[in-house]
Amino acid sequence: MASGAGLRRITQEIADCPHCGGRHVFSVLVRVRGAGAEAVPLFGGPSGGTTLAFTCPNTHKIISASVPNPSEGDIIGPADPDQADAEPEPTEQEYADWIKASRATAVDFCKTMLTTATGAVPVYFAVLKYLGADAVSGSWFSRIGAVPPLLFLAAAIVFALALRPRFASVKQADFADFRTARLRQLNRDILAGLALFAAGVLLAIFLSVGALWR
Numbered sequence: 207m208a209s210g211a212g213l214r215r216i217t218q219e220i221a222d223c224p225h226c227g228g229r230h231v232f233s234v235l236v237r238v239r240g241a242g243a244e245a246v247p248l249f250g251g252p253s254g255g256t257t258l259a260f261t262c263p264n265t266h267k268i269i270s271a272s273v274p275n276p277s278e279g280d281i282i283g284p285a286d287p288d289q290a291d292a293e294p295e296p297t298e299q300e301y302a303d304w305i306k307a308s309r310a311t312a313v314d315f316c317k318t319m320l321t322t323a324t325g326a327v328p329v330y331f332a333v334l335k336y337l338g339a340d341a342v343s344g345s346w347f348s349r350i351g352a353v354p355p356l357l358f359l360a361a362a363i364v365f366a367l368a369l370r371p372r373f374a375s376v377k378q379a380d381f382a383d384f385r386t387a388r389l390r391q392l393n394r395d396i397l398a399g400l401a402l403f404a405a406g407v408l409l410a411i412f413l414s415v416g417a418l419w420r
Contacts (some may be wrong), residue, residue: 361403
């Protein structure tokens with residue numbers, strides 16, 4: 207039976223064969239639980255085993271041995287040694303890569319937006335100076351003109367808070383919930399920072415167009 211999507215091999219060693227006294231290493235086929243299945247909390251410690259029948263390669267007699275049950279799947283039985291493992295499905299590999307890179311993608315985006323938001327402040331004042339809006343004072347235009355840089359700075363603060371490391375004591379069984387909560391918090395901070403930055407950009411465009419018509 208060839209291993210395919212959702213299947214993998216583990217090794218089972220028999221150090222002292224009851225028939226020939228030699229050391230044998232057998233391959234066991236395991237059905238891996240789906241990556242999209244709901245996480246199940248587990249207590250640490252031994253998880254029992256499954257008794258399988260192997261064949262001694264020297265005497266061709268049956269060897270009964272208990273194989274520990276893996277935490278990530280279910281034992282199917284001894285694997286055919288003449289058949290090689292199949293390559294994982296492309297969608298499964300891509301799914302695993304997306305899981306690994308999801309947090310790094312969000313963090314890199316926050317870093318980029320932090321630099322962009324802080325850099326937008328001097329660019330904004332340079333554009334207004336070029337348009338001659340700095341000469342206008344004592345009007346609604348000059349008062350509203352201070353709002354975009356404040357929005358840019360507020361967005362930068364939100365992105366900086368999103369990047370702030372969080373210290374917490376997390377057990378392995380609780381890591382999935384901790385990771386989900388952290389990613390959701392990153393998403394909320396990103397949306398809030400983008401809203402502030404977009405509001406600043408739109409208002410800056412409005413003021414720049416208004417400066418052209420003054």
